[in-house]
Amino acid sequence: MHLRCSDGQCSTLLDIRDRALSCPRCGDLLEVGLGPGPFDADSLKQIWLERRISSDPRDRSGIWRFREFLPDLYDPGAVVTLEEGNVPLLAAPASSRYAGLDHLWFKHLGWNPTGSFKDGGMTVAVTQARHLGATQVASASTGNTAASMAAYAARAGIAARVYLPQGAISMAKLAQSIDYGAEIVQVEGNFDSALERLLRSAGPEVYFLNSINPFRIEGQKIVVFSLMEQLDWKPPDYIVLPGGNLGNASAFGKALQELKATGLIEKVPRMVVVQAEGANPFVRMWQSGIPRLEVIREPRTAASAICIGAPRSWKKALRALQFTGGLCLDVSEEEIAEAKAVIGGEGIGCEPASATTLAGIRRLIRQKKMDPAATVVAVLTGHALKDTDYIIRAQKRPVSSIESQISGSGV
Numbered sequence: 001m002h003l004r005c006s007d008g009q010c011s012t013l014l015d016i017r018d019r020a021l022s023c024p025r026c027g028d029l030l031e032v033g034l035g036p037g038p039f040d041a042d043s044l045k046q047i048w049l050e051r052r053i054s055s056d057p058r059d060r061s062g063i064w065r066f067r068e069f070l071p072d073l074y075d076p077g078a079v080v081t082l083e084e085g086n087v088p089l090l091a092a093p094a095s096s097r098y099a100g101l102d103h104l105w106f107k108h109l110g111w112n113p114t115g116s117f118k119d120g121g122m123t124v125a126v127t128q129a130r131h132l133g134a135t136q137v138a139s140a141s142t143g144n145t146a147a148s149m150a151a152y153a154a155r156a157g158i159a160a161r162v163y164l165p166q167g168a169i170s171m172a173k174l175a176q177s178i179d180y181g182a183e184i185v186q187v188e189g190n191f192d193s194a195l196e197r198l199l200r201s202a203g204p205e206v207y208f209l210n211s212i213n214p215f216r217i218e219g220q221k222i223v224v225f226s227l228m229e230q231l232d233w234k235p236p237d238y239i240v241l242p243g244g245n246l247g248n249a250s251a252f253g254k255a256l257q258e259l260k261a262t263g264l265i266e267k268v269p270r271m272v273v274v275q276a277e278g279a280n281p282f283v284r285m286w287q288s289g290i291p292r293l294e295v296i297r298e299p300r301t302a303a304s305a306i307c308i309g310a311p312r313s314w315k316k317a318l319r320a321l322q323f324t325g326g327l328c329l330d331v332s333e334e335e336i337a338e339a340k341a342v343i344g345g346e347g348i349g350c351e352p353a354s355a356t357t358l359a360g361i362r363r364l365i366r367q368k369k370m371d372p373a374a375t376v377v378a379v380l381t382g383h384a385l386k387d388t389d390y391i392i393r394a395q396k397r398p399v400s401s402i403e404s405q406i407s408g409s410g411v
Contacts, residue, residue: 080155
C-alpha cells in the first residue's frame with residue numbers, strides 16, 4: 001500500500017505515511033493505491049452481509065464494514081467512528097414525476113451523524129491523523145467539512161481549527177463546529193480565500209483535512225459500495241451528484257473503477273455532476289472541450305455548500321466522468337429552489353446544494369439527454385436542517401408569521 005500520483009501518466013509513488021497533498025513531480029493530487037487483493041466478489045458480498053449482525057464497532061459503521069477497500073493500517077480500537085455511513089436509499093415517487101422519470105431514488109447522505117456526506121471521508125482521514133500522531137487538524141470549509149472534522153477530531157481527542165468565509169455560511173453549520181469545540185478562523189472572501197489562507201498559514205504540526213487529502217476520498221468512495229449493496233449489486237443507469245470542490249465526484253469515480261475491476265459490478269453507471277450556474281467552473285470547462293479549468297473569482301449561489309470557484313479535485317473528477325461516460329451541467333437558482341421544495345414536499349428534505357441533482361435530472365429529461373425509463377440514483381449530500389434560513393427565505397414570509405402558524409396548529 002502506498003500513495004501514488006492520481007495522474008495515470010505519472011509513476012510517482014510515496015510512502016503511505018507521507019503527509020504530502022500533491023505529487024512532488026507533476027503537482028497533481030495524490031491517491032491511495034491499495035494492494036491487488038486477492039478478492040473474490042461473491043465472498044466479499046457475503047462477508048459484508050454477515051458483518052451487519054456483528055458487534056465490532058467497525059462493522060457498525062457503514063464505511064468500515066467495507067474495509068477490504070480501505071487502508072489496512074489501523075488496529076481495530078484505533079478507528080475513529082460515529083457509526084457513519086448507514087444511510088437510506090429512498091424511493092421518491094413525487095420527485096420522479098416532477099423530473100419525468102419512471103425510477104428515481106435518493107441516496108441521502110444527510111442522514112450521517114453530523115448531517116452531511118463529509119462524515120464518510122472524515123472517519124478515515126481522522127483515523128489516519130491519529131495514526132500519524134497529529135495533534136491538530138485543520139480545514140477550510142463552507143460549513144459541512146468544518147462540522148464533520150470538528151466532530152471526529154473531538155472524538156479522537158485532537159484539536160481542530162476551521163477556516164470559514166465570513167458571513168457566507170449557514171449559522172446552523174457554524175453552530176455545529178462551535179458545539180464540537182473547534183477553533184474558528186473567519187476569513188474575508190469566499191471558500192477559495194479560506195483555503196488559500198489555510199494553505200499559507202498551517203504549520204508542519206497541522207494535518208490537513210480538506211478533500212484533497214487522499215484518505216478523505218477513500219472514505220467517501222465507500223458510499224458507492226453501500227449503494228450497490230442496497231441495489232443488490234445491480235447498478236443504476238445514472239448516479240447524479242452535486243459538484244462543488246469535486247471530491248465526491250473523484251471518490252465515486254475511484255469506487256466504480258475498483259468495483260468493476262474486482263467483478264463486484266458488471267456495468268458502470270454514468271456519473272452526472274450538477275453545479276449552480278453562478279459557481280460552474282467545471283461545467284464551463286466541460287462544455288469548452290478543453291481540459292483546463294478557468295477559475296471563477298467570485299462564485300455566487302445560495303447553495304452555499306457548492307459555492308466554490310476553484311475546485312481542487314477537477315482533474316480527478318474529469319477522469320471519473322471520462323471513465324463512466326458521464327456528463328455535467330449547471331442549473332439556475334430558481335431550478336434549485338423549486339427542486340428543493342419538491343424534495344421537501346415528499347417528506348425527505350435536503351440542503352440547497354443537494355437539490356441541484358433533481359433540478360439537473362429534470363433538465364436532462366426535458367432536453368432528451370436522459371431516457372425517462374432509465375434507473376437513476378440522485379445523491380443528497382446534506383440534511384435540510386443544515387440551512388434552515390434558506391427555507392424561511394424561500395417562503396417569502398416573515399419568521400414571525402411561520403412561528404404563529406406553528407403555534408396555532410398545536411404542534
